[in-house]
Amino acid sequence: MSFLGGARSSAPAGGLNSDKIEMAITELDTITDFFNRMVSSCHTKCVGTRYTEGDLNKAEMVCIDRCVAKYNEVQKKVGEKIQSRGAASAGGGGFGL
Amino acid sequence: MSFLGGARSSAPAGGLNSDKIEMAITELDTITDFFNRMVSSCHTKCVGTRYTEGDLNKAEMVCIDRCVAKYNEVQKKVGEKIQSRGAASAGGGGFGL
Amino acid sequence: MSFLGGARSSAPAGGLNSDKIEMAITELDTITDFFNRMVSSCHTKCVGTRYTEGDLNKAEMVCIDRCVAKYNEVQKKVGEKIQSRGAASAGGGGFGL
Amino acid sequence: MDFSGFNGAEQAHMNKVIEKKQMQDFLKLYANIVEKCFSTCCNDFTSKALSSKEDACVMNCTEKFLKHSERVGSRFAELNAGTLGCTRE
Amino acid sequence: MDFSGFNGAEQAHMNKVIEKKQMQDFLKLYANIVEKCFSTCCNDFTSKALSSKEDACVMNCTEKFLKHSERVGSRFAELNAGTLGCTRE
């Protein structure tokens, strides 16, 4: 999320810089959310639903590795596309609040 | 969300009225959540998944406009129905906490 | 959620013990989330989608009662399995943050 | 939940938290019903107005979802009455 | 939303809240697009690289989702201009 890190201000002498902390928490929440969605998406794509055993088989493991790589690539491409479009305004702010 | 606005108290001389602020934030969150669900529902109903081009076609645009109107109408009807039933107790408060 | 209650510390002389309060809120959020997922899962399993009337029929009611019991049993079993595995590290903490 | 180890200030705070949470849960239930009943009942977008058939479907769907939610709540409360220590003073 | 009953400090606070919320909404939109377009466009896991076909699908899917979201936003704003009292000073 390189576009998140850019807004980081420098630390004050002591105490808490609440803007910086808030930004770090947003970054943490965002990465966690992306990770959870990736887990769910790759589970749907790669893991069978017969559950006759508790281990991942070879095919599932290979699929998961590729799925993670592909999901990450899609994330990067979509991020570039959105930024090139300057589409920050397309979200919740788009309905006149 | 007329039933949200009703609880608004008058502003104090200065400083923050935290109840009022909290109510406004709840209203904001609620509208945003409704909007996001509408985006998702109308995407499922109206936008094809072949993705051979990046533009919405005519049929999709017409469908989206009607979908938004219909979703709003459903929201109003469901709200009236719930209120007429006094079903506030049917939510999370319903299991004895 | 017996594993949540165990961490409860004793109350201080007066004022708020914020760790204890936070734990109670986490417990509340967790139970509510479980309940909401159970409502959704059992709706999918038991309630027909024809909507020719507003009442639950006999078969649906019986199904809902069993569904709740079964969902609770699954929850217990999964909880035991996860704990026996010591899998707390499998969550968001698993990707090196 | 068991608040017997809570002092007065803590119980008052938790009551406020629970009250707020019930409001949020109610709004979530409302949004869930709208989403679910719209998905199931509205499939014709040749018009922007609800047809009488769609309207009836949405009303029944709402009614049924609320009754379902209430029933699940009752059963859940019974099952957990002991194990969760749901004694509220 | 109608903030006419808010004093200066309250309006300033709400503006900060809204700004933060817009950031979160943008990130959610981003995550939604990735999830949805990945699900629809990526079905071949014999390779870990995106094929050119998958790449084109993801780009069109993203573009289309943004246009869809903007269109829903415009219609929603029109419909609710009156009822929600969306007058921001």
Place this chain on the structure above:
Amino acid sequence: MDFSGFNGAEQAHMNKVIEKKQMQDFLKLYANIVEKCFSTCCNDFTSKALSSKEDACVMNCTEKFLKHSERVGSRFAELNAGTLGCTRE
């Protein structure tokens, strides 16, 4: 994440936030597994008790989901080791 620009108080605060978040993530993982494995494994409601077949399915489903989640976590950490600047002191 890179906390090198953080002072002591800020790092301590972030560590507490991260600890809380890990608890929440764990609970979410737990709830997700229950929901997913129940959906897949339980389809017979002629009885309120889990059949031995359902029980075995739920156990395998849980085990497999955890292993899947761990594997995704490892791959994700490898991929992002550089780009996200995941150096924690």
